[in-house]
Amino acid sequence: MSNRQKKALFCVCGALSFACVLGAAVAVGSPQWVKGSILCHTGAELVNATDSExxxxxxxVAYGLFxxxxxxxxxxxxxxxxFSFFPDLMGVIPMGLHVSVLLFCALLVVFSSVTSAFCLYNAFGSPYETLHGPLGLYLWNLISCLCGSLAMILFASEVKVHRLSEKIANFNERSFVxxxxxxxxxxxxxxxxxxxxxxxxxxxxxxxxxxxxxFQEAKEPELSTGASDLMY
Known part of the structure; x- marks a missing residue:
């Protein structure tokens, strides 16, 4: 593949990574992570409500991370x-799990920014065969994938396993369940x-x-007469 085509692909990668930065930042601050319906179980039992009632x-209920x-x-x-998670629900929700979700979302924004910068650097700069070059392109994208997957898994666990919606619905409620x-x-x-x-x-x-x-292939070391070879 020619250098011009490589630069074009790296520019596309950089643009996609920058879109990831914007999308992840907007998602973290948005209250649209979960939406659902909650039933007043106590009230429905008191009047023996039927399907139509x-x-x-x-x-x-609808909420995000904050x-x-x-x-x-x-x-x-x-x-x-x-309501706000901080400080209203700090004693109700699994705080360690929720903070972990926030941490991985923040890392996702950071490493997506790093990925975008390194892709553009590889497109317009002269990267060396270290973290500036092909290894860095794979590494930062892989770390971003890992942060995104952990954020989704932990948040899904918080919602489904720890019944986050029910805890929010019953917060400061004494008469009804x-x-x-x-x-x-x-x-x-x-x-x-x-x-x-x-x-x-x-x-x-x-x-x-x-x-x-x-590390896909183990190549025999080649003699080098000067500085590290450029990636292209």
Whole structure:
């Protein structure tokens, strides 16, 4: 592959990585990670509500990593409330797990920025066969993929295993018990998945440019008469 084609591919990788930076940053601050419906279980049992009457006892909840809102209904109209994870829910949610999700999301933004910079450096600079060259292109994309996957796995565990929506719905509630009727991941969660897939595509584009995977082949050492060889 010619140098011009390699530069074009590296520019595409850099642009995709920069889009990942913007997408991940927007997703972290957005309250659209999970949306669902919550049932006022106590109120529905008190009046022995049937299927048609259950709608008066079904509220909504939507939240992100920092804040969200809920609407609780127990047959007497909705009670909307906005909340923040810090400091409102610090004693309710699995704090260590939630902070880990925030940490990996922050690392995803950082390493996506590093990936974008290194792709553009390889396109317009003169990289050497170290972390500035092909090894760096694979390494930073791989780390970004790892951060994105861990953020999604830990957040899914927090929502599904630790029943985060129910804990939010029952926060500061003494008279009624709420249960999650339905919940699904919202657009911000899928943006993180898109970022993960984009970095995986970047790895394939780097391979398409003719850059061998690190340590793919054990080559015999060649004699060198000067400085390190340029990548191209």
């Amino acid at each position: 259950l709608e008066q006892f079904v509220g909504r 804040h969200g809102q809920r609407l609780r209904q127990c047959g007497l109209g909705g009670r909307p409330l906005r 709420y249960k999650t009727q339905a919940e699904q991941f919202d657009r911000s969660f899928w943006i993180i998945l898109f970022v993960f897939l984009t970095h995986a595509v970047n790895i394939l584009l780097v391979r398409l440019a003719g850059i061998q995977f690190p």
